[in-house]
Amino acid sequence: MQQLIAKLSKRVKSGELFKVNYKTTPVDYEVNQLKSVHSEEIEGWALRVIKDGKIGFSSATSESQFETMAEKAIEVAQFGHAALFDFPEQIGSAQQQEDKPKLYDSAVAEESIEEMIKIGNDIVQRVHTFNSELRCDVGIAKQEREVQYGNSYGASFNYRKTLFSNAVMIQDTKEDDMMMLEESQQWGKANFSLESLWEKVERKLNWGKKIVEIESGNMPAVFTPKALLVLLLPLVVGLNGRMVNKKISPLGGKQGQLLWNSFLSIYSDGTIDYAGGSAPYDDEGITMQRLPLVEKGILKNYYYDLQNAVEAGVEPTGNGIRNSFHSAPSPGISNLVVSEGEASFSDMIKDIKQGIVVDQVLGLGQGNILSGAFSNNVQLGYKIVNGKIAGRIKNVMIAGNALEILRDIIAVGNKAEWVLGQYCFPPISLKSISVSTKD
Amino acid sequence: MRNRLTDALSGQKADYVEIRLEEYESTNIHFQGKELEKISSSQEIGGNVRALVKGRWGFVTFNRWDDLEKKVKEAVEIATLIGDQKSYFAPVEPVVEQLLPEIPESGRDFRKVSLTEKASLMKNYSDLIVDFSPQIQSSIVDYTDRYSIVHFANSEGTYLREERPYLSIHFTAIARNGDDVQMANESIGTIRGYEPAEQLSAVAQKAAQRAVNLLQAKSVPGGEYTVVLDPLLAGVFIHEAFGHLSEADFLAEDPRMQKLMQLGKRVAQEELNVVDDGSLPGLLGSSKYDDEGVPTRKNYLIKEGVLSGRLHSRETAARMGESLTGNARALSYHFKPIVRMTNTYIEEGKIPYQELFNDIKKGIYARQFYGGNTTFEMFTFSAGEGNLIENGKITEPLRDITLTGNLFETLYHIEGIGNDLAIIESGGGCGKGGQQPLPVTFGSPHIRIRKVVVGGRH
Numbered sequence: 001m002q003q004l005i006a007k008l009s010k011r012v013k014s015g016e017l018f019k020v021n022y023k024t025t026p027v028d029y030e031v032n033q034l035k036s037v038h039s040e041e042i043e044g045w046a047l048r049v050i051k052d053g054k055i056g057f058s059s060a061t062s063e064s065q066f067e068t069m070a071e072k073a074i075e076v077a078q079f080g081h082a083a084l085f086d087f088p089e090q091i092g093s094a095q096q097q098e099d100k101p102k103l104y105d106s107a108v109a110e111e112s113i114e115e116m117i118k119i120g121n122d123i124v125q126r127v128h129t130f131n132s133e134l135r136c137d138v139g140i141a142k143q144e145r146e147v148q149y150g151n152s153y154g155a156s157f158n159y160r161k162t163l164f165s166n167a168v169m170i171q172d173t174k175e176d177d178m179m180m181l182e183e184s185q186q187w188g189k190a191n192f193s194l195e196s197l198w199e200k201v202e203r204k205l206n207w208g209k210k211i212v213e214i215e216s217g218n219m220p221a222v223f224t225p226k227a228l229l230v231l232l233l234p235l236v237v238g239l240n241g242r243m244v245n246k247k248i249s250p251l252g253g254k255q256g257q258l259l260w261n262s263f264l265s266i267y268s269d270g271t272i273d274y275a276g277g278s279a280p281y282d283d284e285g286i287t288m289q290r291l292p293l294v295e296k297g298i299l300k301n302y303y304y305d306l307q308n309a310v311e312a313g314v315e316p317t318g319n320g321i322r323n324s325f326h327s328a329p330s331p332g333i334s335n336l337v338v339s340e341g342e343a344s345f346s347d348m349i350k351d352i353k354q355g356i357v358v359d360q361v362l363g364l365g366q367g368n369i370l371s372g373a374f375s376n377n378v379q380l381g382y383k384i385v386n387g388k389i390a391g392r393i394k395n396v397m398i399a400g401n402a403l404e405i406l407r408d409i410i411a412v413g414n415k416a417e418w419v420l421g422q423y424c425f426p427p428i429s430l431k432s433i434s435v436s437t438k439d
Numbered sequence: 440m441r442n443r444l445t446d447a448l449s450g451q452k453a454d455y456v457e458i459r460l461e462e463y464e465s466t467n468i469h470f471q472g473k474e475l476e477k478i479s480s481s482q483e484i485g486g487n488v489r490a491l492v493k494g495r496w497g498f499v500t501f502n503r504w505d506d507l508e509k510k511v512k513e514a515v516e517i518a519t520l521i522g523d524q525k526s527y528f529a530p531v532e533p534v535v536e537q538l539l540p541e542i543p544e545s546g547r548d549f550r551k552v553s554l555t556e557k558a559s560l561m562k563n564y565s566d567l568i569v570d571f572s573p574q575i576q577s578s579i580v581d582y583t584d585r586y587s588i589v590h591f592a593n594s595e596g597t598y599l600r601e602e603r604p605y606l607s608i609h610f611t612a613i614a615r616n617g618d619d620v621q622m623a624n625e626s627i628g629t630i631r632g633y634e635p636a637e638q639l640s641a642v643a644q645k646a647a648q649r650a651v652n653l654l655q656a657k658s659v660p661g662g663e664y665t666v667v668l669d670p671l672l673a674g675v676f677i678h679e680a681f682g683h684l685s686e687a688d689f690l691a692e693d694p695r696m697q698k699l700m701q702l703g704k705r706v707a708q709e710e711l712n713v714v715d716d717g718s719l720p721g722l723l724g725s726s727k728y729d730d731e732g733v734p735t736r737k738n739y740l741i742k743e744g745v746l747s748g749r750l751h752s753r754e755t756a757a758r759m760g761e762s763l764t765g766n767a768r769a770l771s772y773h774f775k776p777i778v779r780m781t782n783t784y785i786e787e788g789k790i791p792y793q794e795l796f797n798d799i800k801k802g803i804y805a806r807q808f809y810g811g812n813t814t815f816e817m818f819t820f821s822a823g824e825g826n827l828i829e830n831g832k833i834t835e836p837l838r839d840i841t842l843t844g845n846l847f848e849t850l851y852h853i854e855g856i857g858n859d860l861a862i863i864e865s866g867g868g869c870g871k872g873g874q875q876p877l878p879v880t881f882g883s884p885h886i887r888i889r890k891v892v893v894g895g896r897h
Binding site: 075079178364434438 | 471472474476485502518558577615620692693696698809814816818838839895
């Protein structure tokens with residue numbers, strides 16, 4: 001990589017080359033049966049240059065396209081945004097521990113298709129032992145990734161990472177009702193137990209057996225870890241350093257202010273061993289960290305990549321993330337972690353006379369997220385009556401403003417769960433939410 | 440190239456094998472406010488092999504074209520490992536054809552337009568939005584073009600080489616008043632070259648106007664309403680809520696779903712006709728063949744209120760014993776072709792659309808959209824703006840309108856279909872199984888639906 005980037009030294013002020021290789025193997029089941037196995041090998045290259053003080057970017061899928069990539073990056077740099085930063089001369093620090101965080105498990109890389117099929121069969125069998133009428137779609141996947149980075153100042157890094165995931169979608173179809181439940185688990189280390197996944201599936205299938213009526217109104221609500229992103233997405237968008245610099249975030253200029261109540265603490269944390277969003281460095285070579293975004297309701301930090309940190313006059317936070325190798329880094333979250341509270345799930349519902357549990361929503365992020373407004377169909381939810389789960393609710397919408405409603409957290413669960421491998425959330429209960437249903 | 444693919448496919452022990460190779464070049468220009476925030480150019484080369492052995496699929500994707508024989512072998516090996524039943528795959532006549540884009544003769548190929556010209560056009564649009572009003576805080580103008588060349592060959596002798604241009608432009612206007620931040624989006628997508636990109640000044644200004652208007656709008660009170668949808672929102676509704684249920688991959692192996700979607704079942708009043716048609720010329724969802732080499736055609740999904748057809752791939756058509764429709768589509772070489780919509784629309788009715796508002800005591804006129812989503816019978820979609828309807832009159836502006844419901848109940852509740860069909864090419868697209876955004880169009884006249892649940896505060 002260094003040799004390639006060195007070729008550009010006469011043509012640009014500085015440059016950075018980023019390369020990623022993925023090897024992914026998903027095993028997919030449809031309608032209770034093994035359907036297909038996919039073997040995917042992807043290579044991606046991204047070149048970012050600074051020429052005449054401006055940024056140029058180009059990407060490709062093989063080393064043989066390097067010269068074209070260089071020409072294109074230099075060509076687009078004429079129109080590029082002014083570079084407020086330069087690429088780092090050194091990556092990491094002397095204090096930084098080698099191999100921290102842990103990201104690679106050779107057992108994932110070596111997992112055979114036959115073993116993955118065993119796991120899939122196990123899930124289908126468990127579902128059908130519970131109820132043979134259920135439709136079950138399953139995905140088991142393993143991924144191995146290698147990231148390499150080098151820039152024209154001689155700084156470089158590389159790391160390898162593995163991920164293994166199990167996902168299940170269960171559907172119960174009747175003439176006048178369809179129930180759909182999705183659960184998944186993802187981790188960097190192989191051989192994790194199916195029990196925690198299955199325990200959730202079984203509990204929720206039992207809760208959902210009976211359909212109960214509910215009336216429109218304002219009522220307490222418990223969001224499960226899986227549903228919590230509905231409320232946190234506006235916050236994630238609003239704390240993005242780019243949005244703040246552009247003055248379009250309603251959370252801009254409010255650092256240090258108590259905006260929510262003391263139950264709420266949120267971190268962007270890329271240092272957790274084997275988590276989906278962890279890495280030693282972000283995608284432009286800044287050490288990832290555990291960055292407090294909100295602590296006890298106080299807005300602590302916005303998150304930045306290099307360019308936006310300089311614009312804001314602060315240190316970069318290790319949040320320069322590429323959505324894919326086709327895009328340049330921009331502010332993004334590594335892993336989003338919400339601190340646990342003290343309440344058990346049964347504590348959280350025991351004092352609720354009438355309320356709802358929200359577990360899955362339709363239309364995540366489809367409204368005006370910036371403003372905090374949300375309005376979602378509760379695709380899977382339950383009614384709480386006198387401190388107990390009474391049954392499943394249907395045709396229900398929840399709505400409100402997430403940035404306001406998070407002031408009214410009344411309890412945070414004592415057991416956080418990983419959702420989609422990248423979000424670590426406990427359940428949260430809110431004093432009141434607006435629920436609409438048929439008249 | 441044809442020989443190279445044919446050689447790689449020969450002599451394999453599989454029920455069916457195909458190779459897809461794709462190369463593209465793409466330009467992206469992204470303005471935020473008046474500043475050019477990002478500009479990039481990318482090239483991608485890739486491909487995949489899909490093999491069917493005894494009812495199961497092996498699928499291999501890669502970036503190097505140098506060892507196709509090995510990739511074919513690998514896909515066949517994986518499929519052989521898991522194959523354990525009868526293969527279902529509907530027969531189709533092999534075709535050999537070169538397909539060139541339908542850019543009008545006077546039209547311009549965006550590959551020949553300079554970066555300077557593209558960037559300065561986008562700058563003009565950004566200026567139009569930002570300068571529209573002091574209440575406009577920022578804007579996003581995002582331009583993407585992509586020119587793909589796809590080679591497709593299968594073990595039955597089909598060889599297609601297709602060039603596909605795609606261009607999209609998204610406008611977001613962001614208006615702000617204190618802590619109140621409102622956004623409005625407009626977008627276009629096209630496969631007809633560069634020209635459509637040059638005619639968007641009014642569209643950019645409309646985004647700005649709508650964002651400013653939203654600052655004055657009230658949040659909608661939650662409840663059940665009679666709603667009138669504009670053609671875009673009605674088109675999104677029929678796509679999201681109904682169209683996806685017509686995709687036979689959800690049904691082919693699921694007897695309970697098939698029962699729910701039994702052909703011949705009455706699902707709506709007689710005036711309702713719903714069509715998916717990939718053979719319409721020059722639209723975003725159009726192509727002569729789908730991604731399995733099956734010719735596209737006009738398919739009635741609902742005819743005179745009765746379920747009358749569904750969308751198929753070669754596998755689902757064979758499994759269900761129905762005829763091919765040409766709806767297997769793949770977003771790119773990273774993905775298998777799966778059953779997708781193309782250009783989906785509600786046919787025109789007879790009612791002048793202004794009359795749809797008559798005698799609505801209290802209702803909502805919902806227009807434009809932020810997004811939509813569906814899981815089987817439940818749907819939800821968000822309008823970009825709207826108004827209250829009181830005693831047949833369109834009154835105060837509303838925002839944060841999200842409509843939801845059960846598809847089958849809602850289809851029955853469609854009680855008026857206007858005479859103003861519009862097919863809309865937006866820059867978004869359709870998402871399914873991680874394949875997003877696939878170019879499709881949404882179409883409908885204005886329609887009126889009673890008893891729709893709208894989320895909102897109490």
